[in-house]
Amino acid sequence: MEELKEKVLEVLNSRFVSHRGLDNLAVILSRFLKEDADEVRSVILDLIDSGDVVEVSKNKFAGIRIVGFVKGKFSYSNPSFGFVLNDNGDIYISRKNFNGVFDGDEVLVKIIGKAHKDKKREGKIIKIIARDNDGLLGTFHDFNNYGLVDLDKKRVQVRINKEDFLGAKEDDKVVIDIKSYKAGCPIGQVVEVIGSLDKKGNDIKYFLRKYKVREDFPLSVMSEAKKIPQTIDKSKFKDRVDLTNEMIFTIDGKDAKDLDDAVSLKKCADGSFILGVHIADVGEYVRLNSIIDKEAYERGTSIYFLDRVIPMLPRELSNGICSLNEKVDRLALSVEMKIDKTGEVLDSKIFESIIRSQHRLNYDEVLEVIEGNTDTQARLADIKDMILDMHELSTILENRRNKFGALNFEIPEGEVLLDENGKAKEIEVRKATKSTKLIETFMVVTNETIARTFDKLKIPFVYRVHEKPDSEKIKTFFNFIDTLGLKIPVSPKKQIEPKDLQGVLEEAQDKDSKGVVNMVMLRSLKKAKYLNKCLGHFGMALEFYSHFTSPIRRYPDLTIHRIIKEYLHGNLSFIKSKEMAGFVIKASDKSSVQERTAEEVERAITDYKKCEYMLEFSGSEFDGIISGVTNKGFYVELDNTCEGLVPVSSLTDDFYEYDEEKLMLKGKRNYYRIGEKVRVKMIDAIPLERKINFEVIKS
Numbered sequence: 298m299e300e301l302k303e304k305v306l307e308v309l310n311s312r313f314v315s316h317r318g319l320d321n322l323a324v325i326l327s328r329f330l331k332e333d334a335d336e337v338r339s340v341i342l343d344l345i346d347s348g349d350v351v352e353v354s355k356n357k358f359a360g361i362r363i364v365g366f367v368k369g370k371f372s373y374s375n376p377s378f379g380f381v382l383n384d385n386g387d388i389y390i391s392r393k394n395f396n397g398v399f400d401g402d403e404v405l406v407k408i409i410g411k412a413h414k415d416k417k418r419e420g421k422i423i424k425i426i427a428r429d430n431d432g433l434l435g436t437f438h439d440f441n442n443y444g445l446v447d448l449d450k451k452r453v454q455v456r457i458n459k460e461d462f463l464g465a466k467e468d469d470k471v472v473i474d475i476k477s478y479k480a481g482c483p484i485g486q487v488v489e490v491i492g493s494l495d496k497k498g499n500d501i502k503y504f505l506r507k508y509k510v511r512e513d514f515p516l517s518v519m520s521e522a523k524k525i526p527q528t529i530d531k532s533k534f535k536d537r538v539d540l541t542n543e544m545i546f547t548i549d550g551k552d553a554k555d556l557d558d559a560v561s562l563k564k565c566a567d568g569s570f571i572l573g574v575h576i577a578d579v580g581e582y583v584r585l586n587s588i589i590d591k592e593a594y595e596r597g598t599s600i601y602f603l604d605r606v607i608p609m610l611p612r613e614l615s616n617g618i619c620s621l622n623e624k625v626d627r628l629a630l631s632v633e634m635k636i637d638k639t640g641e642v643l644d645s646k647i648f649e650s651i652i653r654s655q656h657r658l659n660y661d662e663v664l665e666v667i668e669g670n671t672d673t674q675a676r677l678a679d680i681k682d683m684i685l686d687m688h689e690l691s692t693i694l695e696n697r698r699n700k701f702g703a704l705n706f707e708i709p710e711g712e713v714l715l716d717e718n719g720k721a722k723e724i725e726v727r728k729a730t731k732s733t734k735l736i737e738t739f740m741v742v743t744n745e746t747i748a749r750t751f752d753k754l755k756i757p758f759v760y761r762v763h764e765k766p767d768s769e770k771i772k773t774f775f776n777f778i779d780t781l782g783l784k785i786p787v788s789p790k791k792q793i794e795p796k797d798l799q800g801v802l803e804e805a806q807d808k809d810s811k812g813v814v815n816m817v818m819l820r821s822l823k824k825a826k827y828l829n830k831c832l833g834h835f836g837m838a839l840e841f842y843s844h845f846t847s848p849i850r851r852y853p854d855l856t857i858h859r860i861i862k863e864y865l866h867g868n869l870s871f872i873k874s875k876e877m878a879g880f881v882i883k884a885s886d887k888s889s890v891q892e893r894t895a896e897e898v899e900r901a902i903t904d905y906k907k908c909e910y911m912l913e914f915s916g917s918e919f920d921g922i923i924s925g926v927t928n929k930g931f932y933v934e935l936d937n938t939c940e941g942l943v944p945v946s947s948l949t950d951d952f953y954e955y956d957e958e959k960l961m962l963k964g965k966r967n968y969y970r971i972g973e974k975v976r977v978k979m980i981d982a983i984p985l986e987r988k989i990n991f992e993v994i995k996s
Contacts, residue, residue, distance in 0.1 A: 300875065301330070301332060304332075305330070311363075319342075322358060348403070348405045349368070367385075368403070369406060370403055373400035376392065404424065407423045408420050409421050431475075433450075434448070434471070435448040435470070436449070436470060437465040437466070437469045444456070444459075444487075445457065454482060457487060469493065470503055489506070491503055497718050500984075501719075510898060522610075522612075522613040522614060523613060526618065534649075534651055540631065541626055541653040542653075543652070544655055544680060546654050557579075557621065557847050558574060559629070559654050562683050568638045569643070571635055571636075572742070574743040575630075575631045577621055578628040578629050578858070579610070579619050579858060582618065582619060593609050595891075597888045597890070597891025599615070599851075599895075602899045603902065620849070628649070628650075631652070632645060632746060633646050636694070640693045640742075647750070663684055663735065664732040666685070667685065701796070701839075702794060702797075702798075702838040705799075708812065709726045709812070711724045711907065712725045712726075721907070721909045721910035724910055744761070744846060745843075747857070749840075752831040756860065757860065759829065759856050760828055760842065761844045762830070762833070762834065763837070766793060766822045783814070784800075796838070817971060826885075853888045856880075856881065904987040905984050908988065915981060918978050919979065920975075923969055924971065928945070929942070929944065931945075933991055940989065942988065943969075943991045943993055951966050977992060
């Protein structure tokens with residue numbers, strides 16, 4: 298269906314087809330596309346609902362691109378005007394052209410000219426495609442006979458009738474739905490009372506509601522999950538390779554509960570290695586289109602933050618039968634790779650297996666073995682040599698990746714630790730270690746091997762894609778490093794390669810600006826995404842890449858597990874069907890969106906807690922690095938990874954202008970540039986807005 302939608306929309310957005318009545322149009326398109334007319338008609342109706350096709354006059358339809366309409370989200374600025382946010386530039390909307398729109402609504406806009414003041418496009422709301430009227434957050438105010446909720450993101454008030462208070466009290470944070478849109482003030486109802494954000498856990502709940510995270514599983518999903526056996530009957534899986542007597546173990550963080558990957562290694566006499574990577578066989582339990590699968594599809598990924606996780610799968614699966622727990626039998630998809638002394642994969646095979654993890658190791662103790670801690674080595678005597686061989690192979694694989702130009706970013710991560718009341722008590726700065734890199738290199742080579750294997754088979758598949766960066770962003774990055782005195786590695790007109798950027802990271806390695814160079818380079822690259830085409834991974838300098846190793850917590854991994862299992866069982870007709878091809882496209886798009894949402898949630902909660910932590914340091918002075926510059930001021934990052942703004946209005950010693958090309962604020966006598974050291978005083982922190990404000994301490 299998705300493929301047919303794309304075909305229909307492509308035609309309707311071309312000038313090949315005249316505007317016609319719906320029935321006639323469906324017949325004409327069905328003949329042209331060689332598709333069923335009823336299916337085409339259904340697709341056109343769906344495209345009308347989504348705002349991609351419009352009725353230009355009575356019973357005449359066209360794609361919005363032909364008629365000059367634009368889709369976007371409306372953002373309310375004040376009672377007089379707002380903007381429709383669009384990738385190609387925001388569109389100014391005056392009040393007379395609101396047409397009943399509310400902040401956050403998805404709308405269709407007709408461009409009617411230029412706005413006078415800032416020369417933005419001006420538009421008129423033609424159609425409200427979807428209302429943003431459920432699950433809105435705000436602060437409740439009680440006026441006895443009625444209430445008002447100040448919406449947090451919409452900058453407007455919603456009236457609440459007495460019978461719809463749901464027990465909300467003055468200044469409570471609440472979740473509301475809007476019941477009706479009336480001129481001046483919409484009418485809503487309280488659907489959940491969060492309460493004061495000072496109460497333990499309410500702040501986390503607030504952000505989960507803000508991003509509409511599916512926290513609890515529906516009863517139907519839980520009911521199905523409880524039916525799944527929590528032990529393996531090996532007699533039912535005689536066709537699987539039995540690896541239960543092999544030395545296989547997991548390596549994860551101390552607090553990890555969803556253990557979806559285990560490893561094994563044999564070093565051969567010729568110096569080559571047989572690396573085994575064994576991944577939880579989630580596809581055996583979560584079948585396509587089952588109740589659990591549909592819920593996992595909507596979630597797309599598990600969300601990790603602070604001391605908890607919102608899992609993609611019910612805990613009966615994620616922490617139970619699918620988790621590769623110590624000393625119990627588990628079903629797995631195993632990949633065995635023969636790797637030579639240079640890190641090249643000479644041969645590989647994938648098969649369904651039964652494994653039994655012999656050890657549940659954490660990163661700290663593996664690092665101790667690698668670094669020669671005699672007590673830990675004695676305690677893990679049965680696998681000490683294997684761990685050391687794993688470290689050797691990991692180093693070989695990492696060196697090979699570096700040889701081809703893989704970008705190894707060194708950006709410290711600040712982990713917020715909480716006290717017994719759920720308040721931020723400490724920020725622990727963590728960096729990659731030899732043990733975390735060991736697992737990372739093993740997972741990368743496995744993901745690469747899987748992608749290469751199935752790309753050659755030319756069957757529908759989900760790939761992890763990281764495309765080459767835009768030339769304009771790279772040009773801006775080169776201008777930035779030039780101001781730091783770093784070499785520009787290649788002409789901006791030449792096609793950039795990973796090795797070129799790797800050279801910049803190496804040159805900045807011993808400089809104070811190293812962290813900022815890493816950060817600005819990362820911001821200059823495109824975001825990785827899921828796609829049904831193998832376009833390579835620029836950041837890793839890989840031609841082939843997929844996500845295979847985490848099916849407990851990522852839906853794309855689960856999707857390709859199913860495809861792999863069908864392939865192993867010879868069901869090629871199903872794999873190559875239109876149904877599977879369409880599903881792969883949908884799953885890729887959906888997973889990319891859900892991944893971005895999860896990142897936003899994790900970042901929002903972490904930033905909130907960092908601001909909470911910094912509250913006690915009001916008036917304190919810190920040394921930091923300028924990490925970003927805008928026309929509003931410049932951002933300073935402290936050693937503890939907290940970041941705050943020095944507003945340009947606070948810089949009274951000079952008149953500063955923003956130089957976008959050089960990423961600096963430039964005055965007549967002074968300047969502030971990304972990468973420069975600066976001493977600041979903390980003025981205040983506003984956790985809910987995730988803002989920290991600094992002022993510069995003059996030397």
